[in-house]
Amino acid sequence: MKRWLPYPTLSLFVLGTWLLLNQSLVLGHILLGAVIGVGLGVIFGRFQAPTLRIRNRRLLLGLTARVVGDVARSNLALFRIILSGKSRDVTSGFVFIPLELTSPYGLAALACIITATPGTIWVSYQSRERQLLIHVFDLVDETVWIRTITDRYAAPLKEVFE
Structure with a gap:
């Protein structure tokens, strides 16, 4: 599950934002928002940011x-x-x-x-x-x-x- 949906909160946020911007709960908008949300979550999951170390x-x-x-x-x-x-x-x-x-x-x-x-x-x-x-x-x-x-x-x- 983590591989297909590495950032579920981000995906849900994108879906919610998509639906709010379109002001619609039509099945097409829900599916498109879900695809965009999951896709962005997967793309974001592939970025390997270096670890942050604050020394002072x-x-x-x-x-x-x-x-x-x-x-x-x-x-x-x-x-x-x-x-x-x-x-x-x-x-x-x-x-x-x-x-x-x-x-x-x-x-x-x-x-x-x-x-x-x-x-x-x-x-x-x-x-x-x-x-x-x-x-x-x-x-x-x-x-x-x-x-x-x-x-x-x-x-x-x-x-x-x-």
């Missing part, structure tokens, strides 16, 4: 607090730039950042941090070169951004997840 929970809590503060500061800085009308004087640019972080969970957390911070966005990651490409709205000094991402975020994430 205290550091993760501190990093979370730091990120919340940085996001708030970045919001205010971007708000000032836009309201002051000086957005034409801002220099945007791309920055390549070398990373030692290899954990998929650490990289996902770093992507969330960078993208959640206003004025920055994760563009791409080249795993062979271990290089991250980000876009910065107000780029003054590339070395400051490289140091900020590697020391402030990537190094703690490496300690937490690797």
Whole structure:
């Protein structure tokens, strides 16, 4: 049974969602929703996600607090730039950042941090070169951004997840 229906809760949720979206209990919708639900459950069951190991929970809590503060500061800085009308004087640019972080969970957390911070966005990651490409709205000094991402975020994430 586990092989044919590895995630029964997911399959039932998909079926229920399908029926709600279609607002119908016709046999055709029930069968189609069941097929989609079971199919997605089987597909999801084939993914083999690496095991998650959090090595330093205290550091993760501190990093979370730091990120919340940085996001708030970045919001205010971007708000000032836009309201002051000086957005034409801002220099945007791309920055390549070398990373030692290899954990998929650490990289996902770093992507969330960078993208959640206003004025920055994760563009791409080249795993062979271990290089991250980000876009910065107000780029003054590339070395400051490289140091900020590697020391402030990537190094703690490496300690937490690797």
